[in-house]
Amino acid sequence: MAAKANWKGFLKIGEVSCPVALYTAASASERIAFHTVNRATGNRVQRQFVDGETGRPVDRDDQVKGYEVGRGDYVMLEADEVAAALPDSDKTLSVTAFIACGDIDDVYFDRPYYLAPVDRHADEAFALIREGMRAKKVVALAQTVLFRRVRTVLIRAHEAGLIATTLNFDYEVRSAVQAFEDIAAVKIGDEMLDLAKHIIATKQGAFKPEEFDDRYEAALADLVKAKLEGKALPARPRAAPPKTTDLMAALRESAGFGAKAAAKKPMAPARRKAG
Template identity: 70%
Template sequence: MAPRANWKGFLKVAELVCPVALYTAASTSERITFHTINRATGHRVNRIFIDGDSGKPVEKEDQVKGYEVGPGDYVVLEPEEVAAAVPESDKTLSVDAFIRNDDVDDLYFDKPYYLAPSDRHAEEAFALIRDGMKAKKVAALAQTVLFRRVRTLLIRPHGDGLAATTLNFDYEVRSAKDAFDEVPDMKIKGEMLELAEHIIETKKGKFDPSEFHDRYEAALADLVKAKLEGRKIEPRKEPKREKVVDLMAALRESASLAKKTASGSTKARAERTAAPRRKAG
C-alpha cells in the first residue's frame, strides 16, 4: 500500500514544471503512546480549558488567540484574523537556486521528506531534474507554502527520487556563541593529543542506523507486556558510580583497550581468511 502524501503540488525549475508529492521520511507514529487515566475509575481523562482567574470551563467558541504584551495584558486575535495571515498557496515548489551539497549547515535542518513524481506523466521530467542534479553534484533551494507557512526546503537526489528537508529560519537557530561563551580557549598538545588521536583512529567506523536501538521504547514495550502478563515489575538498580580518575591515566587506559580490540578484530579477520573452504558435496 502506497503511503499517503503530506502535500501535492509542482516542482518548478525555470520553465520546467513537474507534478510531485511529498511524503514523510521520518515519523514518530510507531512509538508507544499513553493516555492519562483516572486511577480510581479506570476511565480516560479529558483535557478541559478553564479560565485562569475564575477557574470556570471555557467553551471552544469562546477561545481565541492572544499575544501577551505585558503581565496579564493580551492582544486578542479572532480566528478569521489569524486565517488572514496565512499566506496564499499556489502549490508550487519553486527552485530559487542550486548550491553545493554541503553549503547548508546541518543546524538548519528541520524535518526530512521524500519527493516523488505524483503521476506517470511526470516521471520523465522528474528523472531529468534528479539526474541533472546528480551529474552536477548540487542541491536545490526551493520555497512553498507548506502546512500554513512559507517554508524553505533543501532538495537533494536520493536513490530513485529526491529528499526534501525543511530548513529552520535564521531566527530559529540559536547562536553558538551563547552556548560556547564560557568554554576556555585551551590548546591540547603532546602525548595527551597523540593518545586522543590514536583512540579516534582505532575506533573509526561507518554509520549503520540498524545498529542503534531506542532502548527506552524497547523498555516500555517490555513493561507493558509484563503488566499484561501479570509479572512482577522489578525496580531498576542504581548504576555504579564511576571513579574520578586522572585524565592522562584514562587516556592511556583507553588507548590500551582500543589497541587490544583492534588487534583482536584484525586477528579474527585473518583467521577467517586463512580458514580452508569446505568443498561442495
C-alpha cells in the first residue's frame, strides 16, 4: 500500500518548481495505547466538558476558546475569528536560503518528514534539486503553511529523496544558560583524560537504530499477554545498586586496568608525537 501524504504542494527554488509531497517519517502510532474503562461495567469512559465552577456539563455550542489575561479573566475568541487569523496557504515550499550542513544547531529540530516527487513528471526537477544540494554539501531553508501554521523547514538530501524537518521557533527554544549556570569549572588531569579517551576508543561504533529496544513497550506487551492468558504478572528485575567508588578507580576499571594492576604499574600518559 502506498504511503499517505500529509501535505502536497510545490518545492520552489527561484523559477524552478517541483510538485512534491510530505510523508510522516517518525510516528508513535505503533505504540501500545490504552483506553479508560469503567471497572464496574467494562465500558469505555467518555470525556465530558464541565463548568469549572458549577460542575454542570457544557454543550459544544457553548464552548469557546479563551485566552487568560488575568486570574479568571478571559478574552473569548469565536471559531470563525480564530479561523480568520490563520495564514493563507499557497501550497508552496519556498526555499529562502542554502546553508552549510552543520550551520544549524539540532536543538531547533522538531519533526522529520520524507519529501518526494508526486509523479514521474516531477522526477527530473526533483533529482536536479537533490543532487545540486548534495554536490554543494548544503541544506535548504524553506517556509510554507503546514498544518495551519507558517513553518520554517530544513531540507536535506537523503538517499533517493529529501528529508524536510520542521524547525522550532526561536522563542520555543529555551536558553541553555540556566541549565548550565551551576556547572563548576573543573580541571581534568592528564591521566584521567587519557583513560577517558582510551574508554571512548574501545567503545567506538556505529548508530544502528534496530538494536535499540523500547523496554517499556516490551514490558507492556508482556503484561497484556500475561493478563490475557491468566498467568502471573512478570516480575520487574531489580537493578543492582551502583558501586560507590572514586572517579579514578571507575575509569581504570572501565578501561580494563583493575585496582591490582594499577597498583603495580600506573598507566603511562599517551605519548605525544614530536612536532
